[in-house]
Amino acid sequence: MISSGALNRRRRIGKAALIAVPFTFLGYFFLYPLVSVLGISFFPDGEFSLSSFSTVLSRGSLREAIWFTVWQAVASTLLTLVVAMPAAYVFARFSFPGKSFFRAAITVPFVLPTVVVGAAYLALLGPNGPLGIDLRQTVWAILIAHIFYNYAVVVRTVGGLWAHLDPRLEEAARMLGAGRWRTFREVSLPLLRPAIAAASSIVFLFTFTSFGVVLILGGLSYSTIEVEIWRQTTAFLDLPVAGALAVLQLVGISAILVAYSRYQERRSVEQQLRPVVEVARRPRGRREQGLVWGTLGFTGLFLGTPLAVLVGQSLRVGGGYGFDAYRSLADASATLVPPVEAIGNSALFATTATAIALIVGILAAVLIAYYRGAVSRWFDVVLMLPLGTSAVTIGFGFLIALDTPIDLRTAPILVPIAHSLVAIPFVVRTAVPVMRSVRTRLREAGAVLGAPPARVWREIDLPLVFRAMLVGAGFAFAISLGEFGATSFIARPDAPTLPIAIFRLLGRAGAANFAQAMALSTVLMVMTAASILAIERFRVGEMGEF
Template structure:
């Protein structure tokens, strides 16, 4: 009885996030499910019947998995040597190069697509350079819409996942283990095969699972750079709904995608739990050494090449493409794509000045950040609540609940919003709140995951010490907990803000033509012909890249430094 009364206060703050998840995640998904289960003019077929006809989606699933597998292998092949070099060797510019390799991961998918269009597209840097050099009429590199283009872009996007996870693991492991293997008679290759790689196997597995997950569910990159043959499930869901109006096939694909994502997510968290164990031998000191001998030097050069050519070059091409040099250094010519962002040259009715899109995006991102924090903080507190106080909801259940929005395809979510909120009881289509609501749902798992470790790390004895020193509970929360949580709270806010700024799949469906967000406008500009549209797309992508990079730099600066 007493326990039940005590646990009541911890249940009240959870009511709001639960209600939110029920209304803005479960309700739209259920609506889609119900709609596609009954054959009608809207759905075009029956969900169950479609699920029983695997030929409707079998090819997409297999090709999607094949693409993701190939992307993962390429990313590992490029990332593992670089990860090892960054973890073990000290060389000129290593910090800068490592930071550069991390930039693509935080870029919005449309920016990545724009960057590769700027580098390898028909109008791209490589083609114009080669055409000029060789005097060709046609662009020699024809990669747009091919599998290699998707694979390269995915490797660009995800190589930092491998560097961060596996490299972080390697740098935490005592290099003397390798020296010990050498003194026991192992050659360099034997050491690699018997010690270095096996030690990192859980980390490699975890990184591979994540990369596979990201590339399997990739949307913006594949939609803008690929073609129908190499569509991912997410792109196919979009095509089926927006172009073919086959809701049943889309729902079937969304279901498969959710199952696959949750399964992979579970595999990944298993692997990460195993990775966490040996980190007890973490070394405080920097264990890197100068690369000596041809092997280590080659590795260091490879790492530098991955950073500069794979990660740096497309981003540089993006900026270069947005600043045309054909008019010399005259600012009016150099910055003409940026200047054109606020004009409507053709007086089109549907045209939205890109600067207004930036305002839309920033407004939505601000609302998302506030909402995600207001809902995520109670969830995180609920997940880390003292077990002996008997929380109403077990952390395991909350954890599972949070996997749900992570596994939901953004396109499906957007579709669900359009269908579910276009009729009573919730008539919301056209409301400017719909985008921040969808973005909050997508950002929520990340916000909770940023806050829970910080909340777990809060030493309860600090609050107790404050109490004994005469501080009432509310004051201890204010004076002890809040300052200690300030950094993760700001990081969570920035994460939610960035997620909203970069989100593409759901926005593409939800945003009204006259009220688009930046990624939607970039995609629209990229898909339209003409040098000006192309230049404007690059200019806008450059702006978005700058904002995202600045935000991530801020988060990086805010890493906690309390070492007590």
């Protein structure tokens, strides 16, 4: 018989151990680099000074980058909303053959690595593209790529709410004499506002911190803050200015997040939501058929063309087609290491990052889901911070912070650690709701039957949470495969990941290098899509709406 005091002590030790692992990990690999970024920008020479900030604000090219970052994010957000709204409606309100396949397919662009999207648009809108127009280094290429990237966010978020809106609300407006447009404006749109706000803030955040797409498509003409941080660090070695830019970007991101959470608290319209099955129906009549198939056709073309062109360009050999570019990936003559090695590097890094993200993420999720109180609530917030911190800032922070107490900056493990930081919030977000949904009664039943807490977790919670963990693992793997921003600071030249190898190839002149970049992008796209499609198989219900 264990005394209750001993039991309590054991529980407290267990909880402390639970906190220690994720706390230490995040403290050293996230908060410490972040603080170092603050340090280098406010204390450039060891003493407090705002000089790096005044440099940022007075130098024309940097002011321009800040202004461009803001307005392209606004424009990308608005354009994505407008372009994706019809598909959101069609997916919400109609059922049609192949719907679940279509739904999974439109998500693919969102999870594609930024480097792949950049490469695909370079292929589509470049001088050799099938459209015959060269939009490289124009803002249009960037905006279109951003719409492509975020299309699924609007369709899934706005469409997700739309699918639950009682269609009779719209019918009620029609019966009161409102036409289709008026019904949309006066009834659907206001009721969809929470989802539109959520989708807008996600799209804004992603495009505000856009790195790979802008770096590849904007060339030297356009750069975001993110690109400037990288450029100031790698090209000009001006770390205080890079730090100041990172701080300004953090302030911007925080402002958006605060505004969004304020908005969420304020909205108070109660809605009667209905199960999706009652709402979706087959299109009837020529008008609805036209809308559904027209929208799906546009979606297919808009999302499919860049990827098809990417694959097409990878198979291009002189005037004809062949696998030469793929075969040449094993050839090291033009590059430091054969590009094919990047595939192995990425697979290894992604596996390691997934393991780290799962271990830290699951421990953190257990803490958040099962322990109520200030510590776990505070932890919940801290865990989400890496999501709001740009990848470039994380990479920059690693570079300037992790030389003490031991110099980790060239350790190969650093790459998967950076990747896992980006992936942990996704793992936590998928696991926590499922853990919370395991009913207390089930656990009590296990306990009454004589199972100690750890046994209850293993026998009851774990089987139920296992699927969520698989989903989290799939996300972590895909994120790590495609991660570019942080990796671009810390990858060793002799151990490039796929995105790094693609970016290097894109920077070289010559058709052979371009074709190799396309081939490598295709490989990366297929690997990412495979891990995402694996997730779709395990996804239960509406878990993890990313």
